[in-house]
Amino acid sequence: MRDEWQTQAVRRVEADPDAIHLLFPQAERKGGPTARSALLKALGGDHATIRKLYERGDTGERLAILTALPELDLGPAAVDLVEDALRANDARLVAAALGPYGSAWLDDHAFRHGVLKCVFMSIPLAAVSGLxxxxDAELARMLSDYAAERRAAGRPVPRDVMERI
Structure with a gap:
């Protein structure tokens, strides 16, 4: 039943890309965990629509978009979505932002600060794709400074930070 819903929904989006605005929010519930990704692929790289879905989406929808980005052949066009997710206070969005797409397309400055945000949010550095x-030396310096501040405050330094400095 879920496979059938997903197949029909993908066909609708291929025929009428605007249909995704109705289908995307209900996709996981009706089509299962892969349905949102399938619908995004059916858009054929329509960044403007993906951006609208992200901006209007709830956390689950945003997470689905961030997770699907590596499969959507958008080049650097969706970096703004990743940067937005890095400003979030939801650890799931921050971790997804530093997945394969973010690792491939974020500039060095944004990537380093994303890694540091992971440390501050207790997101394991193993979750950072391409770490x-x-x-680089600048990221090592930033992590070393963080560790020195933690030690000066009498606080423990996370093990995955210690392993990298």
Whole structure:
């Protein structure tokens, strides 16, 4: 039944991209966990529509969009969505922002600050896609400064931070 709903919904979006605005919010409930991603793929890289869905979406919808970004062939067009998610106070959105898409397209400054935000929010650094590839001297310095501040305050330093400095 869920597969059937997803198949029909994808066909509707392929025929009429505006149909996604009605289908996307109900997709997970009616079509299962992969339905939102399938609908986004059916848009064929329509960044403007994806942006509208993100801006109007609830946390679950935003999370689905951030998670699907690597599969949507948008190039750097959706970096603004990732940057918005990095300003959120929801750890799930921040972690998703530093998934494969964010790791590939964020500039060095934004990536470093995203990593530091993960540390502040107790998001394990293992959740940061491409951290080993993107790790540089400036990020090492930032993490080292963070660790020094924690020690000076008599607070513990997270193990995954200690492993990288």
């Amino acid at each position: 080993e590839r993107r790790f």
